[in-house]
Amino acid sequence: MRRGLRDVLFVVLPVVIIAAVAPLLYANELLLFSFVMYLTLAQGLNAIYGFTGYLPFGYVGVFGAGAYGFAISVMILGLPPFAALAIGAAAGVMLGLLLTPLLRLSGAYFAIANLAAAQAVYQVVSNPALQDITKGPYGVSLSEVFAPRLSYEVGVAVLAATLLAMAWLRNSRFGLSLQAIREDPISAAMAGVAVVRGRTIAWLLSALIAGLTGAVFAWHISVFYPETAFDIGISIFATVFTLFGGAATLIGPLLGVLVLYGVYNTIGITVPQYFQLIYGALIVGLVLFLPDGLVSLLTRRGIRVP
Amino acid sequence: MSPEPLLRVDRLVKRFGGFRALDGVSFHLVPGEVLGLVGPNGSGKTTCINVISGLYGRDGGSVTFRGRDIAGSRAHMLARRGINRTFQSPRPFLSLTVRENVEIAAWNGRGDGTKADLDGLLEQLDLHRHAGRAAGDLNSAQQKTLDLARALATAPKLLLVDELAAGLNPAELTRMAERLRELARGGMALLVVEHLMGFIDHVTDRVIVMNAGREIFEGKLGEATRDPEVIRVFLGTAHAR
Amino acid sequence: MLLHAALSGLVFGFYFTLVGLGLNLVFGVMRIVNLAHGDFLMLGAYSAFWLFGLYHLHPLLSAACVLVVFTLVGLPLYYLVVPRLLAARDSEMLSLILFFGLQQMIEAVTSIAFGTTERSIPGRVLGSGPVRLLGQALPTSWVFSAGVSLAAVALVYVYLYQTRLGMLTRAVMVSREEAVATGIDLHRVCAIAFGLGLGLAGIAGVFAPFMLGSVTPAIGPEINIAAFAVIVVGTLGNPLGTVLGGIVYGVSLMLMQTYLSSWANLLPNLLLIAVLLVRPTGLLGRRVRRA
Structure with missing residues (x-):
């Protein structure tokens, strides 16, 4: 059986089925939605970080752009949810396009400039001067389109599409060529790989995923503030989950979300600072001792993981 | 002439x-x-x-x-x-396998990249025994040979x-x-x-x-x-x- | 108004030079990005509150204590994490992630220990009444902080250009491989530069309450962006280019606050992105592009 098909059957399909039936077994739909959201975002981050080595610290900027693209479409343009989703996704991609020149920078500068860009978008959206469009710092309410069940299902559909795209990246010539760019851009160019184009495609795919996820998020929770949609914590979570599980694989980010976000929610969030401390320590420990994530315990021994 | x-x-x-x-x-x-x-x-x-x-x-x-x-x-x-080249200090894709290193060049370059061609190339350069190993695990002479293989794979x-x-x-x-x-x-x-x-x-x-x-x-x-x-x-x- | 904005911009520029200086020294010597820089600055500010609150210690004395203590803290921290990073393949990127983790830890611990309320020290501690410069009145605390910043820049200059260790440090900045090949003890040079980087962040922190207003444990990332804007404008890896970056930053910040105040908070972010895109080598030139 071809590897790609095997990954779809044994990884993508079970995850999507479980996510789809989970609301029938467990009542806390908001929590389930958060899981679906992070499963998707971690894979979106994986597309750019795992495959090209470029870490978008400001990934939440694209997510927030998607959320506000959705919100403005509903509030100002009066669009129905599905059209607003398309606008949200487009907003994410547009921001991604705007930031493509950053891909000429080497990795660390990309990461910092990306974070600065996310902050800038947040500052624009939350600026009281734009209150007529974005409602500024006062937040948006989209109660007229509120549909928790339907938006959850759309979230699962986005997750399914994302996982399929990642299964393709993991098993395609294009995905392998991207990894060559990550390893050594000059050698990759000499192997005939179009370095800048490859990075651009991966980044736009990543931006599309984040924009779409942001739009679905806006729809699902329907009342939110700029601080919610541009919470840097969202970038942090997506990064830590991906690093913890193992970037550039399909199951790494999945593992990361299930284990870490699972633990996070089981213990409960009484004092957020303690979690911040633990996550910080986890990042330091990972970089020092397990820079390639949990899956590297297997890959080091020459075992291929999906 | x-x-x-x-x-x-x-x-x-x-x-x-x-x-x-x-x-x-x-x-x-x-x-x-x-x-x-x-x-x-x-x-x-x-x-x-x-x-x-x-x-x-x-x-x-x-x-x-x-x-x-x-x-x-x-x-x-x-x-x-x-046009292709080798590097004075070879720079293979360290975490990818020897075969993947060569495959990437074959797919993106002008080579046909058929499996038989690749096997032939690896064998010709005595790399076939290491095909499944990560390039980072090779010694420096082998990495030089792999660098040459990467260049040749683009035909x-x-x-x-x-x-x-x-x-x-x-x-x-x-x-x-x-x-x-x-x-x-x-x-x-x-x-x-x-x-x-x-x-x-x-x-x-x-x-x-x-x-x-x-x-x-x-x-x-x-x-x-x-x-x-x-x-x-x-x-x-x-x-x- | 323009003259006032320009003058206060210059004063702020000197201060922001100090904010970026330590980050740039660490980057210049080790090619790693200390993303916890802003949090060490925040810790410097908290040290100053604490010393002032308990002992009414003058900020200048606090700054001296902070410089010594932070530099000493930097040495073991260096040996704990940096040699491992330098040995890794993509040390620049890994350092970014690692220090980001450290940044989160520092912010969390400070929040737990001191709470998240805003802290400040009254400006009159540094002298009452405004200072008149070219007919413009500037708060004494600003001018004082700017003076300390310039003194710190001078200190770094003397260290790099007048001492033996500084000469070795510059050798490592030019080429780590060749410096090692000539027998320089790389880790000793780097550890001291790393410690100094933290010490400089600490001093900048001591004066942060006067220049930036109140300080909270969460101020680190914001400071980082400002520090990055400063050093990217003024050339990465060139500690003295930081002065130029600081002045450009300070003056544009004050001009924005005077003429376009509701958008002034956008400045550091936009300046950083713009300079990276238009002139990624910084105003004095150094490659950061790869492809």
């Missing part, structure tokens, strides 16, 4: 700030020919390869490959059009070889020289930068001696060693007479 040159380099200039790394170098190469590029450190040999392979832009002169000027073409475009018509011999033992040297000759017999043109004169003597048809970004001699290596200018550059003025 001599065949149409595959590569024509004409009065090539490359500056770094005020320093002229290449100061009007001209030469040409025909298919099946092996040209050696020798000269002291800093004479511009590797810069020459970097410009021809598209890693550096140039500040003057022209490089014509298969009748077309390559001005403005990025490295990956040139790799697809038939180049012109191969630029940057100090391939350094670090190889005598037996490996002989084998490598034989491989390069064989590639030339198959019609590939090679530009070989090398310090080891024995290797140059064995492999090349003709040499260009460079100093300070200029060519000071062109011809047979045997004649070069009798050329007073070449002797002066290599051995200092005391030996010039």
Whole structure:
């Protein structure tokens, strides 16, 4: 059986089925939605970080752009949810396009400039001067389109599409060529790989995923503030989950979300600072001792993981 | 009648700030020919390869490959059009397997990249036994060979070889020289930068001696060693007479 | 108004030079990005509150204590994490992630220990009444902080250009490989530069309450962006280029606050992105592009 098909059957399909039936077994739909959201975002981050080595610290900027693209479409343009989703996704991609020149920078500068860009978008959206469009710092309410069940299902559909795209990246010539760019851009160019184009495609795919996820998020929770949609914590979570599980694989980010976000929610969030401390320590420990994530315990021994 | 040159380099200039790394170098190469590029450190040999392979832009002169000027073409475009190179210190994709390293080049370059071709290439270079290992696990001689395999997998018509011999033992040297000759017999043109004169003597048809970004001699290596200018550059003025 | 904005911009520029200086020193010597820089600055500010609250210690004395203590803290921290990073393949990127983790830890611990309320020290501690410069009145605390910043820049200059260790440090900045090949004890040079980087962040922190107003444990990332804008404008890896970056930053910040105040908070982010895109080498030139 071809590897790609095997990954779809044994990884993508079970995850999507479980996510789809989970609301029938467990009542806390908001929590389930958060899981679906992070499963998707971690894979979106994986597309750019795992495959090209470029870490978008400001990934939440694209997510927030998607959320506000959705919100403005509903509030100002009066669009129905599905059209607003398309606008949200487009907003994410547009921001991604705007930031493509950053891909000429080497990795660390990309990461910092990306974070600065996310902050800038947040500052624009939350600026009281734009209150007529974005409602500024006062937040948006989209109660007229509120549909928790339907938006959850759309979230699962986005997750399914994302996982399929990642299964393709993991098993395609294009995905392998991207990894060559990550390893050594000059050698990759000499192997005939179009370095800048490859990075651009991966980044736009990543931006599309984040924009779409942001739009679905806006729809699902329907009342939110700029601080919610541009919470840097969202970038942090997506990064830590991906690093913890193992970037550039399909199951790494999945593992990361299930284990870490699972633990996070089981213990409960009484004092957020303690979690911040633990996550910080986890990042330091990972970089020092397990820079390639949990899956590297297997890959080091020459075992291929999906 | 001599065949149409595959590569024509004409009065090539490359500056770094005020320093002229290449100061009007001209030469040409025909298919099946092996040209050696020798000269002291800093004479511009590797810069020459970097410009021809598209890693550096140039500040003057022209490089014509298969009748077309390559001005403005990025490295990956040139790799697809038939120019490839090896690196002085090899830079394989360390966390990918040996086979994947070569596959990427075969898919993106001009090669057909069929499985049989790849197996043949790996076997020819004695890499087939390591095909499933990560490139980072190879020793440095094996990494050099993998670097060559990566270049060859793109099926180049012109191969630029940057100090391939350094670090190889005598037996490996002989084998490598034989491989390069064989590639030339198959019609590939090679530009070989090398310090080891024995290797140059064995492999090349003709040499260009460079100093300070200029060519000071062109011809047979045997004649070069009798050329007073070449002797002066290599051995200092005391030996010039 | 323009003259006032320009003058206060210059004063702020000197202060922001100090904010970026330590980050740039660490980057210049080790090619790693200390993303916890802003949090060490925040810790410097908290040290100053604490010393002032308990002992009414003058900020200048606090600054001296902070410089010594932070530099000493930097040495073991260096040996704990940096040699491992330098040995890794993509140390620049890994350092970014690692220090980001450290940044989160520092922010969390400070929040737990001191709470998240805003802290400040009254400006009159540094002298009452405004200072008149070219007919413009500037708060004494600003001018004082700017003076300390210039003194710190001078200190770094003397260290790099007048001492033996500084000369070795510059050698490492030019080429780590060659410096090691000539027998320089790389880790000793780097550890001291790392410690100094933290010490400089600490001093900048001591004066942060006067220049930036109140300080909270969460101020680190914001400071980082400002520090990055400063050093990217003024050339990465060139500690003295930081002065130029600081001045450009300070003056544009004050001009924005005077003429376009509701958008002034956008400045550091936009300046950083713009300079990276338009002139990624910084105003004095150094490569950061790869492809």
